Amino acid sequence: MVERCGWAGPEQIYLDYHDTEWGVPEFDSRALWEKLVLDGFQAGLSWITILKKRDSFRAAFADFDPNVIARWGEREVALLLQDKGIIRHRGKIEATITNAQAWQRLEARGGFDRFLWAYMDNAPLQNRWALQSQVPAQTTLSAQISKDLKAEGFKFCGPTIVYAFMQAVGMVNDHLVTCPCHAPVAEIGAKRALTLENPAV
Template sequence: MPKLSSAKQYLAKKRCGWVSDDPLYIEYHDTEWGRPQYDDQKLFEMLCLEGAQAGLSWITVLKKREHYRQVFDNFEPNKIAQYDDKKREQLLNDAGIIRNKLKVNAFIVNAQRYLEITKAQSFKDYVWQFVGGKPIMNYWKSLKEVPVTTPESDAMAKQLKKDGFKFVGSTICYAYMQATGMVDDHVQECFLNQ
C-alpha cells in the first residue's frame, strides 16, 4: 500500500501548467526542464530536438527521443556531420522520428556547424554566453506570464543563424534555453520553485 500512497503524492504535486499526467512528461519536468545543462553533446542534442519540435508539441518529440538517440548515433556530432544521402534516406523512412526532410537535414547541418564552433570554444561557452554564463531565474505567477521569446533568445537565434545553424528561430531558442536551464521558468506554485 505505501507504493500507492507515494504514487498519489507524486501525482498530486503542483507542477507547471504545461505538464500533462503522462509519466514521461512528469519525469522530464521534474528532473530535466529548467536544470542547467553544461555538457556539450547534451546541449547539441537538445538544440536538435527543439528544432524537431517546430510546429509540434514537445511531448511528441519526447516520446521519440530514445529512438532519435538510436538512429542519430546518440547525437555524436562527428558522426552526424558525415551522414550521406543513403543515411538521410534511411532516416526519412524511419517512422520512429519526425520524417521531415528539412528537419533531418538540419540535424546534419547543425552537427557540421557545431564542429566548426567547437574548434574555437566549447559549445557550452558558445550557447551560455547569451545568458551571461549563468541561469536566469524567473519567478512567474502563472504560465500566462512566461514569454515565448526574450532579447536573449533573439540574440541567440540571430547568432546561430549567422553561424549557419538551422531551425533556430527565437521561439525555438527560448524553448531551448528553458529546456537546458539557461532560464528557469518554473512558475511560483510549482513544487520545484518552493
C-alpha cells in the same frame, strides 16, 4: 497551494521530464546540441510527440554524436526518411547534419557550451513567474541567440525554438514560483553563480 507548472502532464513521461530534466542547467556541449536539435524537430509539433520518440531519435542519430552525424550525406538521409520511429521531415533531418557541422566549428573555437552560456554570463537567469500566462514564448535575448546561431550555420533555431531550448536546458529558470521544482533549480543556479565568483568554493 504547491503545484507543477501548468504545461506538465498528465502523462507520466511528461511529468517525469518536468520533474527531473526541464530547467536543470545543462553545461555539456554535446547534450546541449542534442536538445537544440530535438527542439528543432519539435517545430510545428508538441513536445510530448518528441519526448515519446526520443529513444528512437537517439538510436537513429548515433546517440546524437555530432562528430558522427557531421559526416552523413544523402544515403543516411534516405534511410532516416524510412524510419517510422522519428519525425520523417527531410528539411529537419538535413538540418541536423548541417547543425552538427556548425557545432564542430563552434566547438573548435572554444566550445558550443561556452558560446551559449556566455549570453547568460555563465549562470542561469532566475525568473519568478506566478502564472503560466506570464511566461514569454520568446525574448529579445532568444531572438539575438537565434540570429547568431543562424549566422554560424544552424537551422531550425528561430527565436521561439531557442527560448524553449533555453528553458529546457536551464539557461533560464521558468518554473513557476508555485512549482516544487522552482527552488531546487534556483539553488543549482545560485551555486553555479557562487562558483564563478569564488572558483575555490
